[in-house]
Amino acid sequence: MNNAIAILDLVQDELEKVEAKMREPPRPLNSSKDGDGASARPHDARYDVSHPVLNQVIERLLDSGGKRVRPALTLLISRVYAVEREKAIALAAAIELLHTATLVHDDLIDGALLRRGQPTLNATWSSGATVLAGDYLFARAAELAAQTEHIQGMQVFAHTLMVICSGEIRQMFDKRAHMDRQQYYERIYAKTAALFSAATEAAGVLGDVSPAVQTALREYGEQLGMAFQIVDDVLDFAGDQQKLGKPVGNDLRAGLVTMPTLWFLERHPDHKLVNNILNDGHKDDASIQTAVRLIRDSGATKAALEEARQFIRRSQAALETLPPGQYRDALWELGDFVVDRQR
């Protein structure tokens, strides 16, 4: 954890600027720069995109924390390539708000009531209002991304949102009896690694890096993101409910096969209790808790963490394309932080 603190120290000041950026009111659309259009555009000129309810939602979502790993990645890489700070901060804020928007809709779809120890938006709001709040956050994230004034960055941004949505649609419609590793990897790529790689690649794009470096940055983010999601999936079995801010065993309860369950089923393909839970058989709390303990104590979570470490090693290998220095060192150490974290 000392490493983590050292990494964050490097970008702490700017992470605070990202935080402020995410909370600042949207810019008015100042299309005619000489301002002569105000009287001719009565509605747009007067139309205040902010709304107290939306401001409260943003404050509440951002106050509940989050590790800010994605914006930290963007900031560190943008430092390596001397990206203009205003643009790096706008990009980091866009990436984190996009992440926040997807969580708002995810929690609604999953009916999740707690995240980071706080009630989710859908726990207190109507589903209609929750849909709209998520949409607004998407729009605000896109507006922040546009502040980078870099069209290729916008393309990475839009493409990533498509990957995330498409991955969720796939998960919803392609129910399979037995998920294999390849399918699991594809799912966590869409769910997490795609946005990590957008955070790292787009930062390089703003710094006008060469295609080879751009590929390396993308690879770094992707491998780190894969590891990050595997650790998330391990914490759902081995984590501390207090630290996580949500109950463990969520994935099993939802019938979702993640790395620890995959590993367990590779060794015990016909295990009755686990198969029953996954096939909607026994979903009472006692069965879930028994299965969580069983899988955790089988060595599955240890094996999954080892898998995560392999992804980290691949991410670190990709860093060799970057010039050495404190920022590259920090990006390297971020890998250990990702695997060792407790929430």
Add this chain to the structure above:
Amino acid sequence: MNNAIAILDLVQDELEKVEAKMREPPRPLNSSKDGDGASARPHDARYDVSHPVLNQVIERLLDSGGKRVRPALTLLISRVYAVEREKAIALAAAIELLHTATLVHDDLIDGALLRRGQPTLNATWSSGATVLAGDYLFARAAELAAQTEHIQGMQVFAHTLMVICSGEIRQMFDKRAHMDRQQYYERIYAKTAALFSAATEAAGVLGDVSPAVQTALREYGEQLGMAFQIVDDVLDFAGDQQKLGKPVGNDLRAGLVTMPTLWFLERHPDHKLVNNILNDGHKDDASIQTAVRLIRDSGATKAALEEARQFIRRSQAALETLPPGQYRDALWELGDFVVDRQR
């Protein structure tokens, strides 16, 4: 209607290209242009953003029609300013897909079961899948907008989506006992005129027009959009259910005060039946039908259409900034089409 046909003739070929563009598979994210990154990016390289379910949704939504007024606006204006055709087509497709995405979420939120005579997505899908489909369409629209490679166009695009979402949030949370005209205008600006003005302004932006022309284009789209929405609101009282593809009286049923009801209440502020309906009193079909007839026959719909014509005249006045020619003539005539349409 002859006018409408003549207008569309001018852009018919390109509207078909817009149609094809909206249905084509998303481009892969080709970040390293020399293609050397394929082996280093296993997940992204293999990840197919398309999915049969998503393709079906897009086909189904687009097959159900729609008047394609927004893309026609973009195409006509982009012709006046000699915008590169590929970019104009991408922008027109982006605008129409953004519109489609907002309809998907709107219908879900309103619980609407029919649109354009077809079952809505939420009528046959789970709400979770409908949320995701809308999100995917937002992302795809943003990707198409990014194909214009014009950052100011992206800014207009993102800002417009914020206005639309913010307007809906406002409508949901700011329930007022008595809506006045100003509030009505603000609502229909956010709901419709903002996207119309984005369609016209962004087309000019791609043609690098002067700030004065950009303001005029925005004004034209905004005034036309205001008229378009007033006519929509009139059709909910005076339209033919068959032609509309949805039941009339929807707005009253939802407690929504639109121009005809506003006009009626300005003259009969204490009318019992209408106030009861708006205050959730009597919502049986017979009461709704009685109130619809009452408001329609009071002269309210005629007065509202006259109001729409005033907006059209303002939109036509804004066109004087444009160079004369067949495209400007078509944009002028579009106003009459908007007011005279039956669906």
